[in-house]
Amino acid sequence: MTIEVINLADKFSNFTEHWQPKIVAQMNDYHLKLAKIQGEFVWHQHATTDEVFMVIDGKMIIELRDGFLNLEEGELCVVPKGMEHKPAAVEECLILLIEPAGTRNTGNAEGERTAPADTWI
Amino acid sequence: MTIEVINLADKFSNFTEHWQPKIVAQMNDYHLKLAKIQGEFVWHQHATTDEVFMVIDGKMIIELRDGFLNLEEGELCVVPKGMEHKPAAVEECLILLIEPAGTRNTGNAEGERTAPADTWI
Numbered sequence: 001m002t003i004e005v006i007n008l009a010d011k012f013s014n015f016t017e018h019w020q021p022k023i024v025a026q027m028n029d030y031h032l033k034l035a036k037i038q039g040e041f042v043w044h045q046h047a048t049t050d051e052v053f054m055v056i057d058g059k060m061i062i063e064l065r066d067g068f069l070n071l072e073e074g075e076l077c078v079v080p081k082g083m084e085h086k087p088a089a090v091e092e093c094l095i096l097l098i099e100p101a102g103t104r105n106t107g108n109a110e111g112e113r114t115a116p117a118d119t120w121i
Numbered sequence: 122m123t124i125e126v127i128n129l130a131d132k133f134s135n136f137t138e139h140w141q142p143k144i145v146a147q148m149n150d151y152h153l154k155l156a157k158i159q160g161e162f163v164w165h166q167h168a169t170t171d172e173v174f175m176v177i178d179g180k181m182i183i184e185l186r187d188g189f190l191n192l193e194e195g196e197l198c199v200v201p202k203g204m205e206h207k208p209a210a211v212e213e214c215l216i217l218l219i220e221p222a223g224t225r226n227t228g229n230a231e232g233e234r235t236a237p238a239d240t241w242i
Contacts (some may be wrong), residue, residue, distance in 0.1 A: 008195045027171040027199050027219060036135045050148040071181050
């Protein structure tokens with residue numbers, strides 16, 4: 001049996017750092033990534049791809065240029081390609097991201113918050 | 122604000138039928154679908170795509186030709202393209218599927234269990 005059953009809680013227990021997405025699965029040329037977030041991230045956009053945010057535990061905010069999205073556990077949204085957004089969380093929040101393999105966490109805003117896009121757990 | 126925050130529980134409350142996936146979001150050319158399942162589905166495979174199964178509530182079984190995968194709430198797996206599989210659930214189980222838009226639920230086994238692949242909720 002070569003198919004791994006991925007337990008999200010187990011995977012989340014493997015790391016503590018914030019804003020550093022970890023790959024847990026690949027579907028075709030897409031990655032499913034887990035991240036722990038707290039505080040404010042940076043404004044950025046992904047010019048070539050939509051991005052799914054799903055909250056597994058906690059609450060997050062996605063600031064857009066014209067408003068805010070508030071997501072809680074069991075909620076998801078799709079940020080369209082090219083749309084500037086700034087994720088944030090007041091308290092630690094655990095999220096699942098779905099995006100093409102190789103997608104940079106900071107999109108067009110490469111800098112000190114840029115994390116490796118190839119770290120599996 | 123044109124981005125919908127999708128609450129999975131709310132979406133699941135919109136339908137009752139089993140084995141009829143409903144689209145809740147699109148990311149690039151992929152769909153995120155919700156399904157309620159109970160009982161045994163049919164053996165099938167998807168020749169051109171991997172498929173993500175994530176359990177939102179309950180327990181499911183994915184029978185493979187060489188064994189079984191048991192998935193519970195908070196767990197997911199990726200069934201590789203071309204791999205025959207038969208999903209099942211003893212009691213009703215609520216799942217999230219991720220696959221390319223237009224993917225047929227019965228894959229190569231079109232028949233009476235085939236559901237529309239374009240139903241949004």
